[in-house]
Amino acid sequence: MKAFTQHQGLVAPLDRANVDTDQIIPKQFLKSIKRTGFGENLFDEWRYLDEGQPGQDNSKRPVNTEFVLNQPRYQGASILLAQENFGCGSSREHAPWALDEYGFRAIIAPSFADIFYNNSFKNGLLPIILPQAAVDELMKLTVDNEGYQLTVDLAQQKVIRADGVSYDFEVDAFRKHCLLNGLDDIGLTLQDEDVIRSFEAGYKQKYPWLFGALTG
Amino acid sequence: MAGKTLYDKLWEMHEVKRRDDGSSLIYIDRHILHEVTSPQAFEGLRLAGRQPWRIDANIATPDHNVPTTKAERAGGINAIKDEVSRIQVQTLDDNCIDFGILQFPMNDIRQGIVHVIGPEQGATLPGMTIVCGDSHTSTHGAFGALAHGIGTSEVEHVLATQCLVAKKMKNMQVRVEGKLGAGVTAKDIVLAIIGKIGTAGGNGHALEFAGSAIRDLSMEGRMTICNMSIEAGARVGMVAVDEKTIEYVKGRPYAPKGADWDTAVALWETLVSDEDAHFDTVIEMRAEDIKPQVSWGTSPEMVLPVDANVPDPAKESDPVKKDSIERALKYMGLEANQAITDIKLDRVFIGSCTNSRIEDLRAAAEVAKGRKVADNIIQAMVVPGSGLVKKQAEEEGLDKIFIEAGFEWREPGCSMCLAMNPDKLGSGEHCASTSNRNFEGRQGNGGRTHLVSPAMAAAAAVTGHFVDVRELMQGAN
Ligand code: SF4
Numbered sequence: 001m002k003a004f005t006q007h008q009g010l011v012a013p014l015d016r017a018n019v020d021t022d023q024i025i026p027k028q029f030l031k032s033i034k035r036t037g038f039g040e041n042l043f044d045e046w047r048y049l050d051e052g053q054p055g056q057d058n059s060k061r062p063v064n065t066e067f068v069l070n071q072p073r074y075q076g077a078s079i080l081l082a083q084e085n086f087g088c089g090s091s092r093e094h095a096p097w098a099l100d101e102y103g104f105r106a107i108i109a110p111s112f113a114d115i116f117y118n119n120s121f122k123n124g125l126l127p128i129i130l131p132q133a134a135v136d137e138l139m140k141l142t143v144d145n146e147g148y149q150l151t152v153d154l155a156q157q158k159v160i161r162a163d164g165v166s167y168d169f170e171v172d173a174f175r176k177h178c179l180l181n182g183l184d185d186i187g188l189t190l191q192d193e194d195v196i197r198s199f200e201a202g203y204k205q206k207y208p209w210l211f212g213a214l215t216g
Numbered sequence: 217m218a219g220k221t222l223y224d225k226l227w228e229m230h231e232v233k234r235r236d237d238g239s240s241l242i243y244i245d246r247h248i249l250h251e252v253t254s255p256q257a258f259e260g261l262r263l264a265g266r267q268p269w270r271i272d273a274n275i276a277t278p279d280h281n282v283p284t285t286k287a288e289r290a291g292g293i294n295a296i297k298d299e300v301s302r303i304q305v306q307t308l309d310d311n312c313i314d315f316g317i318l319q320f321p322m323n324d325i326r327q328g329i330v331h332v333i334g335p336e337q338g339a340t341l342p343g344m345t346i347v348c349g350d351s352h353t354s355t356h357g358a359f360g361a362l363a364h365g366i367g368t369s370e371v372e373h374v375l376a377t378q379c380l381v382a383k384k385m386k387n388m389q390v391r392v393e394g395k396l397g398a399g400v401t402a403k404d405i406v407l408a409i410i411g412k413i414g415t416a417g418g419n420g421h422a423l424e425f426a427g428s429a430i431r432d433l434s435m436e437g438r439m440t441i442c443n444m445s446i447e448a449g450a451r452v453g454m455v456a457v458d459e460k461t462i463e464y465v466k467g468r469p470y471a472p473k474g475a476d477w478d479t480a481v482a483l484w485e486t487l488v489s490d491e492d493a494h495f496d497t498v499i500e501m502r503a504e505d506i507k508p509q510v511s512w513g514t515s516p517e518m519v520l521p522v523d524a525n526v527p528d529p530a531k532e533s534d535p536v537k538k539d540s541i542e543r544a545l546k547y548m549g550l551e552a553n554q555a556i557t558d559i560k561l562d563r564v565f566i567g568s569c570t571n572s573r574i575e576d577l578r579a580a581a582e583v584a585k586g587r588k589v590a591d592n593i594i595q596a597m598v599v600p601g602s603g604l605v606k607k608q609a610e611e612e613g614l615d616k617i618f619i620e621a622g623f624e625w626r627e628p629g630c631s632m633c634l635a636m637n638p639d640k641l642g643s644g645e646h647c648a649s650t651s652n653r654n655f656e657g658r659q660g661n662g663g664r665t666h667l668v669s670p671a672m673a674a675a676a677a678v679t680g681h682f683v684d685v686r687e688l689m690q691g692a693n
Binding site for chain 1: 318343369539656
C-alpha cells in the first residue's frame with residue numbers, strides 16, 4: 001500500500017449529503033476483475049450525460065458541464081470536500097479505488113459511512129472527519145477562492161490552510177501507523193500467526209461444529 | 217458491573233488478540249464469496265504466494281451478475297451474453313476450483329443470493345462471525361450472529377488469515393413493542409426505523425433489534441430487518457437467539473448434528489443481551505403506529521406511510537435537507553405535496569436479499585391471486601432468492617398464481633436489485649421494488665425506485681399505482 005504522510009493539493013467541493021457508492025462508481029463498472037481502471041468512471045452518472053459502459057471511449061461522451069468536477073477550476077484536484085455520510089451504500093472497494101485513481105488523496109467530510117471509511121485506509125486514501133462548521137467554512141473558502149489549496153498532515157493530524165489556520169482531526173492509531181508507513185495489513189496480521197493458531201486450537205475444542213462442515 | 221449485550225458476548229467469543237493501539241484481531245467463522253468483490257482478492261493471494269487459511273470456512277455462489285431468464289441460463293456460463301459478466305462468473309468458478317472452495321455454481325439448485333443461501337443451508341449459524349464482500353451481510357445477524365459486509369482488501373485478509381482487524385463498535389438497541397397490524401410487515405418496520413433514525417443513524421454502532429414485535433416475527437422477517445441495518449448506517453444488525461432461531465436451523469444441510477447439536481444449542485441459548493446490559497443508544501417504536509411504507513426519494517430515509525403526501529421543500533428550514541428534498545423530487549419526477557398513492561408506476565420488482573424468501577413470495581402471491589397486473593405496468597417480475605426457494609414456491613403453486621396474474625417468473629439472482637445483469641429500469645421509469653436501495657440509478661440509469669414490502673409491491677402491480685394493501689385485503693374478505 002502506498003504511504004500517506006503529508007499532502008498539499010487543490011480542493012474540490014462536493015456539497016451534497018449522503019453521496020452513495022452507486023454514485024461514486026456505478027455498478028456496470030464493477031464487472032472488472034481488476035483493481036484498476038475505475039478512475040475514468042468516478043461519479044460517472046454525474047460527469048456524463050449519457051449512460052456509461054465499461055471499456056467505452058469517454059472522450060466521445062457528452063459531458064455534464066454543470067457537475068463540479070468538470071469545471072476547469074477544479075481540474076487536478078486531489079482533496080475532496082464532501083458532506084455528511086459520504087460513501088454510504090455498498091461495501092464495494094471499487095469506490096476508494098476509483099477516487100484514488102482519479103487523483104484524490106484525501107476526503108474531508110463531517111461523517112463517513114463505516115465500510116467506506118474502512119476501505120479507504122486500505123488503499124492509501126485518507127478520510128478525514130471534521131466538524132460540520134469547519135466543513136462549511138472550508139466549502140465556502142473553496143468556492144470563493146479559485147485555486148484553493150489545503151495541506152493535510154497525517155503525522156500531526158491536522159488540515160492546514162494557507163493562512164496558517166488549522167483543524168485537528170482524529171485518526172485511529174493503528175490505521176495511522178499503517179498509512180504513514182504504507183504497511184500491508186495481511187503481513188502485519190500474519191506476524192501474529194502463532195497467536196491465531198493457538199486461539200484456533202482452543203476454539204475448535206469448544207466449538208467443534210464450526211469446523212469441517214463445508215468442503216469443496 | 218452492567219451485564220453484556222449480545223454484541224459484547226459475540227465480540228468476546230471471537231477476540232483473538234487486543235493490540236496496543238486498541239484494535240483487535242477477530243476470528244472469522246464463515247466467509248461467503250460472490251463473483252463481484254472476490255476476483256481481486258484471489259489475485260492478491262496469488263501474487264503474494266499465500267494460501268487460504270481455512271478452506272472449510274468459505275462458501276461461494278454467483279448472484280450479482282447471473283442472468284435470470286430461463287433461456288439465457290440454459291446454456292450455462294458460456295451462454296451469458298454480457299461478456300464482462302461472463303468473465304466474472306467464470307472467474308469465481310475458476311477460483312473456487314483452484315482453491316478447493318465449496319461453490320454452488322450458476323445452475324446448481326442451491327445457487328442463489330449469498331444472503332439467502334447461507335441461512336437456507338445452515339451455513340449461517342448462531343454465534344458465528346460471518347463476513348462477505350457485500351454490505352447486506354448484516355442479514356445473517358438475524359441468527360444471533362455477528363455479521364457484516366467487508367471490502368475486497370478484507371476479503372483477501374480473511375482468506376489469508378481467518379481474521380479481521382476491527383475495533384469494537386458501540387451498542388444500539390432498537391425496540392419495537394406491540395402488535396403489527398394486518399398487512400404490515402417486517403419490511404415496513406425497518407423502513408419506518410430508517411425513516412426515523414436516518415441513513416447515518418446507526419453509524420459506528422452494532423444494532424440489536426428487540427421488543428415484542430421483533431420476537432413475533434418469523435426468522436425470515438427478522439432477516440429482512442437485519443438486512444437493512446446498513447441502510448440505517450449500521451454494518452451490523454442482530455436479533456437475539458430464541459426457540460424460533462434454533463427451530464429454523466435444525467436439520468439444515470450444514471447445521472451441526474448429533475452430540476454437536478446439543479452442545480451448540482446450549483451455547484446458542486446464551487446468545488441474548490443480559491437484562492441489565494448497557495446500550496449506548498436506545499430507540500423505541502410502537503408496532504401499532506407503523507403503516508405500510510413507501511420510499512419517495514433517492515435515499516432509504518426518504519420514506520413515508522402510504523397514505524402520506526411527498527414532502528414540500530418550502531417547509532424545510534435546514535438548507536442541506538431542503539436541497540436534498542429538491543434534488544430528490546426532481547430526480548424522481550415528483551411534485552411537492554403529491555399523494556403517494558398518485559405515483560404512477562411502470563415496473564414492479566419482487567426479489568433481492570431483503571425480500572425474496574418463500575414467505576415474501578407467499579405474501580405477494582396472496583395479493584396477486586385472482587387479479588391481473590395493471591395495463592400501465594410494462595413489466596412485473598418475481599425473482600426468487602435461490603433455486604430452492606424457487607422450487608418450494610413451485611411446489612406450492614405460487615409460480616402459477618404469478619404467471620396467471622401477468623408477472624414474469626424468473627431464475628434466482630440479485631437481478632433488478634442492482635441491475636448488473638440485463639434486468640433494469642429504463643430512464644424515468646418508476647418501479648415498486650422490494651429491494652433495499654433507492655439511490656439514483658440503482659436499478660438502471662435514470663430509473664426511479666420506490667422501496668416497499670412484497671405485499672405492497674404486488675398491490676401496486678395489480679392497481680398500477682401505490683395503494684394501501686390493506687384495502688385490497690379487506691376487499692378480498
Ligand atoms: S440482492 Fe441486491 S442488495 Fe442483496 S446482495 Fe444482491 S445486489 Fe446486494
